[in-house]
Amino acid sequence: MNLNRLDPELLQLNLVGDDERGYDFVDDTLVLELKRLRPEHGMLSVYLDITPETLASRPAMTRFKQGIEAIRERHAEAWNHEQKTTFEQVARDLGERLEKLLARPRGKGLALFAAPARVLPKKEKVDYAIFCSFHLPHPPADRIEWGDAPVLAPLLVQRDESPRTGVVLFDRERLRPFLAFMGEVAAYDLVLRNDDPVPLTKSHSWHGYGEHNHQQWQEEHYRRYLRQAALAVEKLAQAGDWKWLVLASPDRQEAEHLREQLPAAWRERVIGSVALPMEADLNGVRDAVLPVIAEAERREERQTLERWQGEVERPEGLGVAGLADTLLAVEEYRVQTLVADEGFTHKGWQCEDCGGLVADLMEEPPAECPWCSSTALRELPDIVGEMAVLVMASGGDVEIVHDPDNRRLIGEHGRIGGILRF
Structure with missing residues (x-):
């Protein structure tokens, strides 16, 4: 792998989370698509505070229905039959989707955008030009609006305020990089491997002077792997616009070895380290690193x-x-x-x-x-x-x-x- 010129395709992010939860990762491509969107048949934008204390006193579905009713009253005289039918079908469909999302709420806020491409009233079906849902790390003010463009201000504020934090899961065999952003984690399509990670053991050791040379060779090989890993982290950080860095490893000593090889500027941006198995999934990485990021944000x-x-x-x-x-x-x-x-x-x-x-x-x-x-x-x-x-x-x-x-x-x-x- 030529680390001096990382292939842009390696910086693509896998969508985060399990399919049952159904949230989208807030990446720049999707936000740009929303910014450019001017739907022909209107669009529903929804922001809801879903913190436990708010849900206990004011259920999200109640607030959603109140917002929908306010839109009906506001446009009652201006809409024709087709516009009313489109809105009612989208509102009904989005209400059903919202109930499923709220069955397993995460984060403190929820944002949904739904732009219909075609409505089939008899089949009670909506085909969407775009539909996406994001969970937000901070509670937004409730806002439910129908218009000819998405309401993006609350989403953009939280996106701009959230630090793009690189997470590097590392041991003697491989390096797995992630991006933590807006309360979620996504994986880069890149794994850096050590082509000879096996430590010297009794079962295959050499003896005497040869054993000493083999140990030296392995240590030098490991140091070379560390330098390559540090270079990969630096290149990823620059290309991914990371603000901070969290190091993760099954053995925190390994993470410290990597930190020592980083350029001084990036050693200063390391905000913490966590213990994680190399097979950790996206949700496991997220749950481990978010408290570290939250503390850095408070400071x-x-x-x-x-x-x-x-x-x-x-x-x-x-x-x-x-x-x-x-x-x-x-x-x-x-x-x-x-x-x-x-x-x-x-x-x-x-x-x-x-x-x-x-x-x-x-x-x-x-x-x-x-x-x-x-x-x-x-x-x-x-x-x-x-x-x-x-x-x-x-x-x-x-x-x-x-x-x-x-x-x-x-x-x-x-x-x-x-x-x-x-």
Whole structure:
């Protein structure tokens, strides 16, 4: 294998999870397909909080049905018979699929996208141009919408915020790489093997001087294999845009040997190691590494918040806090890092002429757009998600605050803010 030029086909990811659970892995190809999608017959986008505490007090199916009823009422007078039939069939079919997904819930949130290509009312069947479901590592605000394009803001925010973490399962015989992302794990179609991994044993050892030479040869062979493995990890990390790295091995000493061979820049990105058998399946890898990643996220979250707090409190610092001031900075493309409490949502408005966003603590829309004076303003149920997408589009970062202690800190400053470029 030429490790200096990894074949792009080796970087393809296997879809994760067992078929019974039925979730899709959030890869860039699928997200791009959703972004480009403009379905001819409309599309249903669904986000649901499926944390145990929420499910106990407000069942997901009840919230889904309430959202569907709200869409019916909103479009009752505008839709013709064909549009009503299409929507009702998709809503019924999606409700049945949702019940199956909720039978074995994972993660803290659920996102579904369903765009019908053809509806057969007599057969009660829907053929989809696209149907996909994702479970999310953090609970989204409930949102159920029908329109001519998918509602992607909540998904994009969680995708951008989630670190792409490489996982390397390694022993003296082989190396298996994985990608941990958004609460799931997928495998790369690549296995690096040691062509002579067998340690010297009594059954096949040489004696005397020959035995000593054979031991030296095997140790040098192992060191060469380690160097090749470290090079493979570096190439995969660069091609896969890994932010962090978790090492796994049946023997943690083997993982430490590999870490020592990594370039200094990647040794610093190793956030932990776990003990795993080489035959571990995707779910086993996921369950072992997610706690390590969660702890690293908490540390980084705290560091970002402390930096933001320092800028907000410093005279003429590069920090902004509160919804109105933060939105103004976002609209002026001055926000490098947007920080927001995970539970903070607020409605706002978007100008249909210039695309400008408007929000304050007010409940009623302004008389006109503050940017172009247009009176054509469309209500948005979650202005925070739209702000996050705008920050990402301008090359900035988004930090959604999940840790309880960190949430108390951001709560002291209006639950939302930003670190500014200028």
